[in-house]
Amino acid sequence: MDAVGVILGFSSYEGLVFGLVAIGVYLTLRVLAFPDLTVDGSYTLGGATSAVLIVKGFNPLVGIIAALVAGLCAGIITAVLNTKLRLPALLAGILMMVGLYSVNLRIMGGANVSLLREPTIFDQAGGLLGIGSNTIGLSIIVALLIVVIVLLILNWFLRTELGLGLRATGDNEEMVRGLGSDTNKNLILGVSIANGLVALAGSVVAQAQGFADVGMGIGMVVMGLASVIIGETLFNPRGVAGLLLAGISGAFIYRLIITIALRLGLAPGDLKLITALLVIAAMAVPYIKKKIRHEWIPPAERW
Amino acid sequence: MGKNASLLQVRGITKIFSKGTVDEVTALDDVSLDVNAEDYITIIGSNGAGKTTLLNVIAGIFPPEEGEVLINGDDITKLPEHRRARYFGRVHQDPKIGTGAKLTIEENLAFALLRGQRRGLKAAINEQRRELFRSTLAPLGLGLESRLDAFVGTLSSGQRQSIALTMATISNPTLLLLDEHVANLDPRTAQIVFDLTEMIVQREKLTTMMITHNMECALKYGNRLIMMHRGKIIVDIGQEDKQKLAINDLINAFEQAAGEKLVDEAILLSRCEL
Numbered sequence: 001m002d003a004v005g006v007i008l009g010f011s012s013y014e015g016l017v018f019g020l021v022a023i024g025v026y027l028t029l030r031v032l033a034f035p036d037l038t039v040d041g042s043y044t045l046g047g048a049t050s051a052v053l054i055v056k057g058f059n060p061l062v063g064i065i066a067a068l069v070a071g072l073c074a075g076i077i078t079a080v081l082n083t084k085l086r087l088p089a090l091l092a093g094i095l096m097m098v099g100l101y102s103v104n105l106r107i108m109g110g111a112n113v114s115l116l117r118e119p120t121i122f123d124q125a126g127g128l129l130g131i132g133s134n135t136i137g138l139s140i141i142v143a144l145l146i147v148v149i150v151l152l153i154l155n156w157f158l159r160t161e162l163g164l165g166l167r168a169t170g171d172n173e174e175m176v177r178g179l180g181s182d183t184n185k186n187l188i189l190g191v192s193i194a195n196g197l198v199a200l201a202g203s204v205v206a207q208a209q210g211f212a213d214v215g216m217g218i219g220m221v222v223m224g225l226a227s228v229i230i231g232e233t234l235f236n237p238r239g240v241a242g243l244l245l246a247g248i249s250g251a252f253i254y255r256l257i258i259t260i261a262l263r264l265g266l267a268p269g270d271l272k273l274i275t276a277l278l279v280i281a282a283m284a285v286p287y288i289k290k291k292i293r294h295e296w297i298p299p300a301e302r303w
Numbered sequence: 304m305g306k307n308a309s310l311l312q313v314r315g316i317t318k319i320f321s322k323g324t325v326d327e328v329t330a331l332d333d334v335s336l337d338v339n340a341e342d343y344i345t346i347i348g349s350n351g352a353g354k355t356t357l358l359n360v361i362a363g364i365f366p367p368e369e370g371e372v373l374i375n376g377d378d379i380t381k382l383p384e385h386r387r388a389r390y391f392g393r394v395h396q397d398p399k400i401g402t403g404a405k406l407t408i409e410e411n412l413a414f415a416l417l418r419g420q421r422r423g424l425k426a427a428i429n430e431q432r433r434e435l436f437r438s439t440l441a442p443l444g445l446g447l448e449s450r451l452d453a454f455v456g457t458l459s460s461g462q463r464q465s466i467a468l469t470m471a472t473i474s475n476p477t478l479l480l481l482d483e484h485v486a487n488l489d490p491r492t493a494q495i496v497f498d499l500t501e502m503i504v505q506r507e508k509l510t511t512m513m514i515t516h517n518m519e520c521a522l523k524y525g526n527r528l529i530m531m532h533r534g535k536i537i538v539d540i541g542q543e544d545k546q547k548l549a550i551n552d553l554i555n556a557f558e559q560a561a562g563e564k565l566v567d568e569a570i571l572l573s574r575c576e577l
Contacts, residue, residue: 160426
């Protein structure tokens with residue numbers, strides 16, 4: 001495979017799995033208007049939970065489902081801290097992120113868990129399809145399958161009566177209460193689903209890379225944010241399906257930029273700075289454009 | 304349901320803001336009121352008289368310090384806002400409060416259609432509901448029935464308030480609460496939204512409480528008039544007396560009941576443009 005093929009293939013796989021994180025961030029930030037920083041912790045939580053279960057001899061699929069459930073629970077706690085105990089959303093997320101660091105260490109019994117000699121969903125899928133389990137093609141197929149399932153479910157769910165309540169809650173809480181829907185319940189449900197997806201992504205990545213590490217989630221929330229903003233800026237999507245696809249596409253483009261940056265000789269340690277600069281650029285460019293055109297600009301948000 | 308109970312009973316409601324501080328304000332002072340089915344009450348009073356606070360206590364935005372709110376004889380004083388929302392349709396002064404800007408017209412209406420009902424995993428919008436939305440919006444004459452997928456944030460305030468009014472009434476509330484709902488609109492749009500309100504209230508025979516800032520409007524519309532002053536209801540006039548009343552009689556009634564001169568120029572001088 002030539003260099004371009006390798007870059008595109010690798011970015012596709014990463015865009016898909018990190019697209020799940022992007023969709024989680026999209027759900028909290030854009031659908032619920034709830035800036036949730038739990039993500040860094042719940043991503044690792046997903047990786048840690050599934051890795052430990054797989055090492056203990058459970059089926060990798062069980063590991064994935066357990067990761068999802070762990071993420072759902074983490075999200076519930078964050079949202080309860082905010083809605084029932086009245087902590088500001090940002091603080092609730094930060095506290096959860098910090099607290100989950102210790103929880104993840106406890107779950108793994110150390111800083112990392114190796115899956116090198118353990119069966120993963122990639123091995124299972126490779127066996128089913130008769131493809132070698134270490135090929136990029138297989139990684140893409142597995143990730144694509146998971147992402148398609150998640151997108152189909154979310155695209156359906158966000159259009160249901162309940163899902164519409166979640167979207168309305170992020171839009172106008174006063175209206176939602178006035179029309180008889182419990183905004184607290186909606187927030188708890190939404191933040192829970194978002195962190196479930198993020199933990200799912202952590203579980204898939206741990207199995208793909210062959211280990212879970214306590215630091216694997218660092219920067220995930222910013223990465224998800226970068227993907228969402230890149231997707232929105234480039235595709236200017238409309239409607240539920242468009243926004244979901246923009247999140248995935250944004251993640252793909254983000255990973256493409258990162259992969260190319262690595263190819264160009266930047267060290268992995270530089271990537272956090274690249275990510276930060278990407279988010280700054282994606283958020284500031286539309287503003288600067290408007291400024292140049294002397295358009296009216298709303299005041300900066302403070303969340 | 305209690306026997307012979309009024310549709311809404313407000314009993315001895317006291318609401319104090321910033322209690323125990325230097326800013327303490329008694330917004331409602333032992334207010335009692337019986338609202339009967341098909342009452343169309345106009346509520347008038349100066350700024351700070353307690354009009355909006357009364358609607359807020361009825362709708363459950365905040366609990367009162369003392370007193371009870373009963374609907375059809377059931378005590379709802381302690382129910383949170385979202386659990387009593389099935390009784391109340393409400394339109395606020397600001398069209399932004401009653402509608403979701405980032406949702407489409409049909410999504411807003413679909414959300415309002417299920418006021419107080421369980422929201423499940425059925426599609427929020429289907430062709431049958433769309434048909435209902437079109438037939439509900441068509442009589443407004445604003446052309447909104449052909450723009451169901453437009454985002455409400457892109458509409459004008461008049462269109463948006465018409466959507467808010469439709470949302471408040473689409474699921475037949477027990478009581479319609481209107482809080483100066485045309486005050487923020489330009490005169491022509493205010494007239495349109497107000498005519499729509501009259502049309503819907505008459506057609507659905509909705510029991511209605513409408514706050515207005517204007518004496519002439521308060522006399523012209525509705526079949527019962529309440530005047531509030533410093534957290535109390537000081538004048539309560541039914542249909543027959545109301546028809547005989549001129550503005551001067553109303554001012555006299557106020558001054559007699561309040562024991563002071565009416566000085567709010569906005570109430571006195573502004574003409575009812577509606």
